[in-house]
Amino acid sequence: MFYREAGDFKTSYADDSQTFPIRFDRLRYYAVMAVAFGVIPFFINDYWANAVFVPFLIYAIAALGLNILTGYCGQVSLGTGGFMAVGAYAVYKLMTAFPDVSILIHVLLAGGITAMVGVLFGLPSLRIKGFYLAVATLAAQFFLVWLFNKVPWFYNYSASGQISAPERTILGQAVTGANTTAPAKYLFCLIILVALAWLARNLTRGTVGRKWMAIRDMDIAAEIIGVNPLTTKLSAFAISSFYIGVAGALFFAVYLGAAEVGEAFGIQKSFLILFMIIIGGLGSIFGSFAGAAFMVLMPVLLKNLLVGQLGWATDLAAHLELMIVGALIVIFLIAEPHGMAQLWRLAKEKLRLWPFPH
Amino acid sequence: MNQMNPEGYVTADGRKIGPVLMEMKNISLRFGGVKAITDISFDIREGEIRAIIGPNGAGKSSMLNVISGFYVPQDGEVWFRGYKRGPMKPYQVARLGIARTFQNIALFDGMSVLDNIMTGRLTLMKSGLFSQAMWWGKAEKEETEHREKVEKIIDFLEIQPIRKTPVGRLPYGLKKRVELARALAAEPKLLLLDEPMAGMNVEEKEDMCRFILDVNDEFGTTIALIEHDMGVVMDLSDRVVVMDYGKKIGDGTPDEVRSNPDVINAYLGVSHD
Amino acid sequence: MPDQLLYAIEAGLNGLMAGVLYALVALGFVLIFKASGIFNYAQGVLALFAALTLVGFQNGQIPFAHLINAIFGTDLHTFGWQLPAIVAIVLAAGVMVILSIIIERYVLKHLVNQAPIILFMATIGLAYFLEGLGDIMWGADIKKLDVGLPQGINETIDTVTYNAFGYGFFIDNLDIVASVVAALLVISLTIFSQYSKQGRALRAVADDHQAALSVGISLRFIWVLVWSIAGFVALVAGIMWGSKSGVQFSLSLIALKALPVLMLGGFTSIPGAIVGGLIIGMGEKLFEFFVGPMIGGATENWFAYVLALLFLVFRPQGLFGEKIIERV
Numbered sequence: 026m027f028y029r030e031a032g033d034f035k036t037s038y039a040d041d042s043q044t045f046p047i048r049f050d051r052l053r054y055y056a057v058m059a060v061a062f063g064v065i066p067f068f069i070n071d072y073w074a075n076a077v078f079v080p081f082l083i084y085a086i087a088a089l090g091l092n093i094l095t096g097y098c099g100q101v102s103l104g105t106g107g108f109m110a111v112g113a114y115a116v117y118k119l120m121t122a123f124p125d126v127s128i129l130i131h132v133l134l135a136g137g138i139t140a141m142v143g144v145l146f147g148l149p150s151l152r153i154k155g156f157y158l159a160v161a162t163l164a165a166q167f168f169l170v171w172l173f174n175k176v177p178w179f180y181n182y183s184a185s186g187q188i189s190a191p192e193r194t195i196l197g198q199a200v201t202g203a204n205t206t207a208p209a210k211y212l213f214c215l216i217i218l219v220a221l222a223w224l225a226r227n228l229t230r231g232t233v234g235r236k237w238m239a240i241r242d243m244d245i246a247a248e249i250i251g252v253n254p255l256t257t258k259l260s261a262f263a264i265s266s267f268y269i270g271v272a273g274a275l276f277f278a279v280y281l282g283a284a285e286v287g288e289a290f291g292i293q294k295s296f297l298i299l300f301m302i303i304i305g306g307l308g309s310i311f312g313s314f315a316g317a318a319f320m321v322l323m324p325v326l327l328k329n330l331l332v333g334q335l336g337w338a339t340d341l342a343a344h345l346e347l348m349i350v351g352a353l354i355v356i357f358l359i360a361e362p363h364g365m366a367q368l369w370r371l372a373k374e375k376l377r378l379w380p381f382p383h
Numbered sequence: 384m385n386q387m388n389p390e391g392y393v394t395a396d397g398r399k400i401g402p403v404l405m406e407m408k409n410i411s412l413r414f415g416g417v418k419a420i421t422d423i424s425f426d427i428r429e430g431e432i433r434a435i436i437g438p439n440g441a442g443k444s445s446m447l448n449v450i451s452g453f454y455v456p457q458d459g460e461v462w463f464r465g466y467k468r469g470p471m472k473p474y475q476v477a478r479l480g481i482a483r484t485f486q487n488i489a490l491f492d493g494m495s496v497l498d499n500i501m502t503g504r505l506t507l508m509k510s511g512l513f514s515q516a517m518w519w520g521k522a523e524k525e526e527t528e529h530r531e532k533v534e535k536i537i538d539f540l541e542i543q544p545i546r547k548t549p550v551g552r553l554p555y556g557l558k559k560r561v562e563l564a565r566a567l568a569a570e571p572k573l574l575l576l577d578e579p580m581a582g583m584n585v586e587e588k589e590d591m592c593r594f595i596l597d598v599n600d601e602f603g604t605t606i607a608l609i610e611h612d613m614g615v616v617m618d619l620s621d622r623v624v625v626m627d628y629g630k631k632i633g634d635g636t637p638d639e640v641r642s643n644p645d646v647i648n649a650y651l652g653v654s655h656d
Numbered sequence: 657m658p659d660q661l662l663y664a665i666e667a668g669l670n671g672l673m674a675g676v677l678y679a680l681v682a683l684g685f686v687l688i689f690k691a692s693g694i695f696n697y698a699q700g701v702l703a704l705f706a707a708l709t710l711v712g713f714q715n716g717q718i719p720f721a722h723l724i725n726a727i728f729g730t731d732l733h734t735f736g737w738q739l740p741a742i743v744a745i746v747l748a749a750g751v752m753v754i755l756s757i758i759i760e761r762y763v764l765k766h767l768v769n770q771a772p773i774i775l776f777m778a779t780i781g782l783a784y785f786l787e788g789l790g791d792i793m794w795g796a797d798i799k800k801l802d803v804g805l806p807q808g809i810n811e812t813i814d815t816v817t818y819n820a821f822g823y824g825f826f827i828d829n830l831d832i833v834a835s836v837v838a839a840l841l842v843i844s845l846t847i848f849s850q851y852s853k854q855g856r857a858l859r860a861v862a863d864d865h866q867a868a869l870s871v872g873i874s875l876r877f878i879w880v881l882v883w884s885i886a887g888f889v890a891l892v893a894g895i896m897w898g899s900k901s902g903v904q905f906s907l908s909l910i911a912l913k914a915l916p917v918l919m920l921g922g923f924t925s926i927p928g929a930i931v932g933g934l935i936i937g938m939g940e941k942l943f944e945f946f947v948g949p950m951i952g953g954a955t956e957n958w959f960a961y962v963l964a965l966l967f968l969v970f971r972p973q974g975l976f977g978e979k980i981i982e983r984v
Contacts, residue, residue, distance in 0.1 A: 037527070038526075038527045038530040038531065038534075039523060039526075039527050041530075099773075101773055101776070101777070148969075149965055149968065149969050152968065152969050152972050153968045153969070153972050155772055155773050155776075156695045156772065156773060156776045157919060157968060157972070159773070159776065160915045160916065160918075160919055160961075160964070161919070161961070161964070161965045161968060163912065163915065163916075163961050164916075164958060164961035164962045164964070164965040166961075167957050167958035167961055168958040168961070168962055170957075171954060171955070171957045171958050174954075175951065175952035175953070175954065176952070224516045224517075227515060227516050227517065227518040227522075228512075228515055228516050231510075231515045231518070231522055231526060232505060232508045232510065232515060232522075232525075232526075233512060233515055235494070235498055235501055235502050235505065236502075236505060238491060238493060238494050238498070239491050239494075239502050239505075241491075241493065242490075242491035242492050242493045242494065243489050243490075243491060243492075245453075245489070246485065246489035246490075246491070247491070247502075248472070248473045248474050249451055249452075249453060249473045249474070249476075249477060249483060249489075250474075250477055250482065250483075250502060250503060250505065250506075250565065250566075250569065251474050251477030251478055251505050251506035251569065252474055252502075252505060253472075253474045254474070260512065292912075296780065296784075299777070299780070300781075303777055308493065335726070336726075337726045338722070338726065340791075340796060341722050341723065341726055341792070344788045344791040344792045344796065345788065345792065346788070347784050347785070347787055347788030347791070348784070348785050348788030348789055348792065349788075350781075350784050350785075350788075351781045351782060351783065351784030351785025351786070351787070351788060352781070352785050353781070354777065354778065354780065354781025354784065355763055355778050355781040355782060355785065358767065358770070358774055358777060358778045358781065359763070359766040359767060359778070362770070362774055
């Protein structure tokens with residue numbers, strides 16, 4: 026009854042192209058932001074931060090990035106894990122080389138470095154398409170992981186071959202290192218995520234976004250109506266990799282604290298992020314959030330249910346999780362290739378007319 | 384004959400035709416050993432509706448693809464607005480002001496009608512990545528300005544009610560119209576239409592004819608079109624190029640072409656009298 | 657001959673043998689791709705699943721024993737019998753056929769007319785599902801697979817090369833068997849597709865789905881057939897690889913190696929799959945031999961992909977693929 030666009034008239038084109046054209050949506054958005062910034066930080070503890078919120082926020086950034094490349098620009102990448110590793114190792118080198126510079130700047134720089142690497146591996150996308158490209162991005166995945174494993178300079182010649190994040194502060198609050206409190210981790214990631222999501226939304230609703238989608242939907246036609254495929258695809262690779270690099274940097278510095286490249290950023294991570302955007306919704310900002318939330322929450326719930334309640338062995342639960350994830354991917358691709366975001370949209374369309382559908 | 388006047392001429396129904404806009408000089412195109420186009424020359428004048436006709440496999444679509452820069456001919460020159468066009472990518476050709484529609488509709492299925500038409504204006508939009516990411520100043524202003532232009536085209540082609548519908552859901556006839564809208568949105572100097580009436584019923588054909596004539600009349604857009612339907616072509620166009628087996632066999636006004644013996648042979652088979 | 661060169665030749669020969677196994681997995685990919693346009697990422701997991709099933713049957717394991725134990729609190733493990741290898745292989749092949757029918761019925765049928773990339777992602781989902789299923793059915797521990805294939809150094813080659821060059825080449829008997837089996841498989845597949853009725857239907861489907869349907873070929877039957885054959889090829893690959901290094905998860909990563917093989921050989925060409933496999937197998941061993949020591953080793957992890965990537969940039973259709981003409 027409250028969800029209405031009737032009576033919500035637009036008097037300018039700017040009004041019509043805003044992010045939440047319907048008043049109820051806008052209000053709900055403000056409410057979510059108020060809870061995220063005003064309520065959760067006061068209640069969050071270490072378990073919730075580490076099991077749910079921080080991974081969700083970080084994966085949401087990575088999913089946004091991959092969604093820009095795959096969902097909007099149509100270039101499937103299986104190199105996400107490798108690019109996250111670039112972000113992680115970049116931020117590690119920057120943190121240890123320039124301890125006095127703010128961690129925030131390091132994270133953004135790490136994103137920038139990843140963007141450059143992304144463009145490099147994106148170059149072949151001009152010649153090869155579809156799953157050929159997807160397989161080609163595997164080259165990035167395996168090469169990068171190998172590189173960080175084999176070249177000691179990247180992990181500062183540490184004996185274990187691991188990288189670990191030293192303590193860095195923002196406004197006197199530690200955001201990395203062992204002394205970081207749950208609210209600090211949470212807020213740091215949240216602020217970055219909100220800023221990046223806002224930028225992604227702006228990019229995707231304007232000219233750049235239309236170019237990406239044009240290339241995605243029909244690349245030849247796009248080129249004939251004046252889209253330069255080179256700059257368009259590379260811009261998608263650059264921006265996508267920036268997001269993924271930032272996510273990798275946060276994943277290492279804030280979430281893990283210490284990382285070994287093959288374990289933290291292996292091929293499984295690439296698939297995880299890809300699954301997030303398939304289940305959440307290709308080509309949808311909201312879908313990136315929904316998919317990240319789903320893929321973070323599901324294992325936690327399954328584990329609590331099967332291991333905690335029923336007393337199953339952990340490995341059995343893990344195998345069942347594989348099956349469930351696999352089946353869900355297939356089911357979503359069959360039933361709703363646009364993922365949870367599309368289900369959400371359909372529900373809203375129904376609501377808009379409810380209770381008088383005619 | 385007044386059509387040979389380099390400065391232009393006035394048609395029977397009072398439209399002004401300007402000087403030569405595009406000239407194709409001795410174009411030849413091969414795919415491996417197959418000759419798609421052999422040594423064809425013709426010109427297109429400003430404000431004109433120019434048709435390219437011919438039986439199946441005559442090389443019409445290849446010719447259109449040469450004009451729009453999708454195929455690069457092995458021999459010959461393309462002159463546009465007084466300059467010889469060097470080797471160019473299709474998107475660069477689009478920026479010169481050449482827009483087109485496609486025989487098999489090539490819309491962006493995942494986007495709304497409005498977004499599809501907005502893509503037509505991509506070549507005219509200038510705001511940078513950064514200002515778009517921030518959605519400040521220039522980007523937002525530009526978006527609104529271009530939206531106004533696009534809305535005019537939406538009004539013109541009478542597709543207001545489907546503005547926000549995803550293109551994938553539209554019926555065939557409307558898709559064709561949206562495609563025309565996208566091409567028009569680019570404000571082209573030269574508009575190429577690849578079989579705009581293919582697969583349409585009589586009513587839709589009439590609508591499309593009306594739009595083509597209106598576009599030419601109101602915006603003064605030069606139009607080059609390929610069409611199978613002889614009746615439509617003869618009614619619409621000022622001058623017609625006839626192709627057969629990759630060669631030009633006729634060129635002139637509809638009446639001239641109609642009485643050309645080669646053209647009759649190509650369409651009706653060789654007569655043996 | 658200098659030692660260095662001899663070692664290199666030996667490494668190259670071993671690479672060729674490894675390449676045969678890549679080619680074997682790649683063969684499964686090509687079959688499915690040709691018949692249905694599906695880029696089947698799950699092919700490697702099929703091989704893993706087939707090998708797990710084979711070992712399970714051989715050792716008389718009770719399927720889903722862990723799951724049953726967890727739910728009902730029982731303590732089941734095996735039926736307590738050992739099946740002869742040949743019986744187990746037949747049974748495992750039967751399971752692969754049933755699996756193909758299930759996949760066609762519940763996955764492929766619903767994905768007709770989707771974009772290739774969607775199909776590709778669906779097979780990634782399928783791969784996850786099968787991996788989980790295999791683990792739940794048979795347990796995730798590393799298993800030894802022995803169907804009685806000869807293993808260990810081939811003495812004849814060792815002796816002959818020692819007498820000729822003063823250095824005996826180490827070539828595993830298993831690799832030789834694998835090469836022979838792969839060759840037989842390719843020959844019989846070729847004969848099947850060229851001369852049998854189903855084979856002709858298969859080629860028709862590969863050419864054009866619509867046209868094949870219109871002359872009365874059942875697409876669904878062909879798909880089941882192709883997936884069954886691919887399942888059988890996977891079983892063979894699983895046996896070879898499993899005998900060599902045990903049945904474990906890393907087996908499905910071999911499948912990933914088949915991808916660059918395909919990119920090199922072209923997705924639609926059976927000879928391409930074989931030549932591609934040999935090039936990749938030999939290339940990565942030689943690269944590791946010559947360049948590996950200088951840059952830290954373990955280059956096999958990425959060499960195949962980078963080679964395929966570079967190759968594709970210059971020849972997007974692969975070695976034997978047909979040139980792509982773009983149209984509007």
